[in-house]
Amino acid sequence: MKYNYYGIFILSLKGELYIVLEKISYKWALYLCSSLNKEPDLDILKYGIEVFLKSIIKILSLLFVGVISDNLPLLLIISMSFILLRLASGGFHFSSYHYCYVISISLLTLLSVLSKYLSLLKLDWTFLLISLNLLSITLLLVFKTSININRPNSHKKKMYLFLSIALTIISILVSLIIKDNYLSFSIGIQLSMFSQVITLVKFKKKEQYI
The missing domain is CATH 1.10.287 (Helix Hairpins)
Incomplete structure (x- = not known):
């Protein structure tokens, strides 16, 4: 054996x-x-x-x-973007800290690596970044936020939705401003926003949200 x-x-x-x-x-x-x-x-x-x-x-x-990984600034920017939107919109939360830890670290690391290599491609990034941002906003409008009832003002769903959309709009403005000099950061910000919104879509009917 x-x-x-x-x-x-x-x-x-x-x-x-x-x-x-x-x-x-x-x-x-x-x-x-x-x-x-x-x-x-x-x-x-x-x-x-x-x-x-x-x-x-x-x-x-x-x-x-x-x-x-010699990728600290990009990883921090992506993590901050993800966390800020998550605080406003809520999202699925694993019942096990072990799974939460492994998947969150892996996801953020993957996004940083992906952003770094995507920035090497010669594409119309203005169009792509705006499109990804609009998709994130659309999904937010459709699936709303998922706030735990124990959080302060959890009944003010419109407030959390407005805040989430506002953060998403601010993120694209920042991405477009820094795009020419820090393209990987711009891509990372939008990918992190979209990834967070995806958790609302895929797990909307689940009960474990934060």
Whole structure:
């Protein structure tokens, strides 16, 4: 009987990481609860801290990938564009942090590499960028936003939709302004916007949104 020792090692490492994160989150939440005059829900505070720590891990991972691939500025621009629209529009969120981590890092890295190589092609990028942006706006108008009910002002769906469209419009203005000198950045911004909107389309009927 053959064993996949590499797979076992990865699963073990992943489990250890989760345990460490949970312990740190719990101790931090416990400390904050004891320091505050009020007594907030320990579980809620622990969850918030855990989400914060996981976000830090993602950011550090992106920085690491950007440095070793010599593509850090482009990767950061793409990540910021993706995150900004995601904050406004919401979107599908994996129930497992492991899948969320792997897929999000892989997607953003892929977009940065794709943008870099696409910028080498002699195409009508003004037309293509505007077309991709208009497609993103159209999909937003059709599928709307997907905001979790626990988020502030989650009932103000029109506000989130307006904000999402505004960010998408601003993104194309920025892309067109910098296109001549930073074409890969322009392409990356529009690809990241479109990729985020796609999550609304494909998973609109799912329940797990942020």
